Amino acid sequence: MSDFRRFLAKRLAVSALLTLISVTIIFFVLRLLPGSPFETLITTGNLSPEQAEEVFALYGLDKPLWQQYLVYLKNLLTFQFGYSILQSRPVWAILGPKLANTLVLLVPALVTTAIVSTAVGMYAGWNRGSTAETASIAVTTFLRSTPVFITAIFFLIAFSYTLGMVPAFGMRRVTATPNGLLDTYLSIDFLHHYLLPFTVTVLYYSGDFLLLARNGVVEKKGSEFLKLHRAKGLTENEQLVRAGRNSLLPVVTYFALRLGMIFQGLILLEVVFGWDGIGRALVLAIEQQDYPLVQAAVFIMALAVIIMNLLADVLCAYLDPTVNANGGAV
Amino acid sequence: MSTGSISIGERIISRTESVWSHLRFLAEDRLACAGLITLGVFVFLGVTGPTIAPYHPIEDYVRTTQGDIVRLAPPSTDTPLGTTEYGKDVLSQFLAGAQPTLIVGLLGGVGTGALGFLVGLVSGYFGGWVDELLMRLTDLTFSLPFMPMALLLLTFITPNVWLITAIIVSFLWKMPARVVRSEVLSTRERTFVKSARASGASHLRTMFLHIAPNVLPIGFLYTAYGVAWAIAAQASLAFLGFGDPTTTSWGRMLRMVFESGTIRIAWWWVLPPAIGIAAVTTSVFFIGRAYEEMINPEIQNQ
Numbered sequence: 297m298s299d300f301r302r303f304l305a306k307r308l309a310v311s312a313l314l315t316l317i318s319v320t321i322i323f324f325v326l327r328l329l330p331g332s333p334f335e336t337l338i339t340t341g342n343l344s345p346e347q348a349e350e351v352f353a354l355y356g357l358d359k360p361l362w363q364q365y366l367v368y369l370k371n372l373l374t375f376q377f378g379y380s381i382l383q384s385r386p387v388w389a390i391l392g393p394k395l396a397n398t399l400v401l402l403v404p405a406l407v408t409t410a411i412v413s414t415a416v417g418m419y420a421g422w423n424r425g426s427t428a429e430t431a432s433i434a435v436t437t438f439l440r441s442t443p444v445f446i447t448a449i450f451f452l453i454a455f456s457y458t459l460g461m462v463p464a465f466g467m468r469r470v471t472a473t474p475n476g477l478l479d480t481y482l483s484i485d486f487l488h489h490y491l492l493p494f495t496v497t498v499l500y501y502s503g504d505f506l507l508l509a510r511n512g513v514v515e516k517k518g519s520e521f522l523k524l525h526r527a528k529g530l531t532e533n534e535q536l537v538r539a540g541r542n543s544l545l546p547v548v549t550y551f552a553l554r555l556g557m558i559f560q561g562l563i564l565l566e567v568v569f570g571w572d573g574i575g576r577a578l579v580l581a582i583e584q585q586d587y588p589l590v591q592a593a594v595f596i597m598a599l600a601v602i603i604m605n606l607l608a609d610v611l612c613a614y615l616d617p618t619v620n621a622n623g624g625a626v
Numbered sequence: 627m628s629t630g631s632i633s634i635g636e637r638i639i640s641r642t643e644s645v646w647s648h649l650r651f652l653a654e655d656r657l658a659c660a661g662l663i664t665l666g667v668f669v670f671l672g673v674t675g676p677t678i679a680p681y682h683p684i685e686d687y688v689r690t691t692q693g694d695i696v697r698l699a700p701p702s703t704d705t706p707l708g709t710t711e712y713g714k715d716v717l718s719q720f721l722a723g724a725q726p727t728l729i730v731g732l733l734g735g736v737g738t739g740a741l742g743f744l745v746g747l748v749s750g751y752f753g754g755w756v757d758e759l760l761m762r763l764t765d766l767t768f769s770l771p772f773m774p775m776a777l778l779l780l781t782f783i784t785p786n787v788w789l790i791t792a793i794i795v796s797f798l799w800k801m802p803a804r805v806v807r808s809e810v811l812s813t814r815e816r817t818f819v820k821s822a823r824a825s826g827a828s829h830l831r832t833m834f835l836h837i838a839p840n841v842l843p844i845g846f847l848y849t850a851y852g853v854a855w856a857i858a859a860q861a862s863l864a865f866l867g868f869g870d871p872t873t874t875s876w877g878r879m880l881r882m883v884f885e886s887g888t889i890r891i892a893w894w895w896v897l898p899p900a901i902g903i904a905a906v907t908t909s910v911f912f913i914g915r916a917y918e919e920m921i922n923p924e925i926q927n928q
Contacts, residue, residue, distance in 0.1 A: 322778075441908045441910065453897075563773050564865065590778070
């Protein structure tokens with residue numbers, strides 16, 4: 297086996313183990329939670345003890361803990377998330393569309409910010425010490441250090457409440473009843489609601505990409521290969537392109553990491569903008585103690601992080617020959 | 627920086643000098659300077675805020691001379707920052723709310739920095755299975771999504787300042803740990819460390835006297851970032867309704883105004899806590915940026 301293959305096998309095994317540990321922690325934390333969604337039903341007399349037992353059996357809550365755990369593992373492996381306690385619908389039927397809503401907002405935003413702010417960052421790094429550099433760093437430092445819900449509130453106040461340019465809440469007009477995918481995501485109404493959350497997401501993530509790209513270019517600026525290029529008579533812009541290309545690796549791996557974290561990172565954004573995504577669904581499910589829903593949402597978020605971490609590590613080891621495959625990648 | 631031959635006293639003097647030169651450097655960077663001033667104001671508010679607040683932030687109501695509760699009053703001479711939907715004084719809440727923000731920020735940041743520094747140091751120094759074990763542990767905290775897990779834990783136990791700090795530290799230490807570890811890996815190979823080991827220094831001595839001082843700047847930097855992360859995390863949790871219900875914090879103020887549905891009108895209630903949080907976290911990052919420029923040799927030697 298080559299070094300890279302061994303690294304890959306090890307990394308896959310570690311990821312599988314991490315997934316197991318994560319889902320185990322989620323299971324036990326949820327089971328330790330006091331109270332249950334049925335309690336109110338029972339205490340108010342809406343459910344008789346016999347009916348309660350039936351319901352418990354239906355959700356498998358009458359079995360010993362270890363049996364529940366095994367069933368839970370088996371179900372997760374087959375993506376069977378069970379039924380929502382409060383909505384009596386399969387969890388996946390509830391979460392699926394919400395997951396789509398989250399992805400529709402976040403993936404384009406992340407791709408946009410990765411491309412635009414990496415380019416700006418490279419330009420800033422190349423013109424080190426210029427006003428443009430200082431200004432871009434000041435602005436993006438503000439955007440990335442301020443919690444996203446606060447930036448969102450500032451934007452709401454400015455563009456929605458004061459200027460009245462965009463709606464403040466939701467994904468579409470309350471009266472809208474979209475039919476099918478095209479109608480759901482490709483309408484002026486949707487775009488109108490989309491603009492503000494999209495902009496805030498792009499701005500929130502811009503700082504990290506900008507600084508990574510800027511630092512990369514600054515580090516490359518004095519290096520030998522650029523001196524050679526300069527001696528060959530390449531123009532400033534051509535040199536910048538080469539310096540930039542050589543500092544893309546951290547940006548690429550960072551993009552993978554960010555993609556894994558987007559679900560959880562923007563729970564707050566979804567709450568502020570009333571975006572009907574998986575993050576907002578999780579907060580509501582926790583408040584209503586709808587365990588199967590919580591379980592599935594947290595599992596999806598954890599799985600995204602684990603897969604993307606794996607991808608980032610592998611990309612890093614694959615693309616950068618100087619990285620030690622035995623774990624030198626930071 | 628440090629070698630095995632100079633005494634502890636000389637080392638302390640050179641450390642003090644370098645701290646001063648760092649501060650002088652920060653004072654020259656305009657953004658970092660503004661950050662230092664903002665942080666100073668924030669710490670002052672955190673310490674004195676609750677005592678100089680004209681009203682009790684939760685118990686007192688602002689009343690007219692007739693005794694009616696004043697709800698949603700815009701700023702005036704009586705209440706410089708207006709009142710809330712519930713008839714409380716916004717200025718008092720703002721002043722008192724700085725304290726939990728400061729406590730969680732400081733403790734969370736220092737805890738994050740210290741724990742991460744120790745893990746990174748031990749992991750990088752010993753390598754082998756110790757490193758493997760500790761790094762897989764950081765992977766685990768990376769793969770448990772922070773926000774959902776924190777929300778779960780906080781429904782389980784009633785939130786208080788200490789619990790929130792503990793949760794933040796237990797999730798954020800991975801950041802400094804990884805960076806410190808990679809710094810230790812390169813420091814470990816340098817001649818003075820090898821000669822210290824060869825001359826019979828114990829593991830503990832080598833780690834803390836020879837390697838740690840060289841990694842300390844990056845540890846400090848991540849402690850500072852830890853403060854900003856902790857403040858942001860605490861504010862976010864409070865905003866979602868998972869904050870300490872017995873105290874006023876800036877995040878909780880924002881939750882109240884958001885929940886009450888008056889966010890559209892009551893700008894005087896929204897802006898103070900929002901600007902407060904934004905200013906503090908940004909300040910820490912401005913200082914961190916300037917400091918990073920200074921200690922990162924690859925950026926520096928241009």
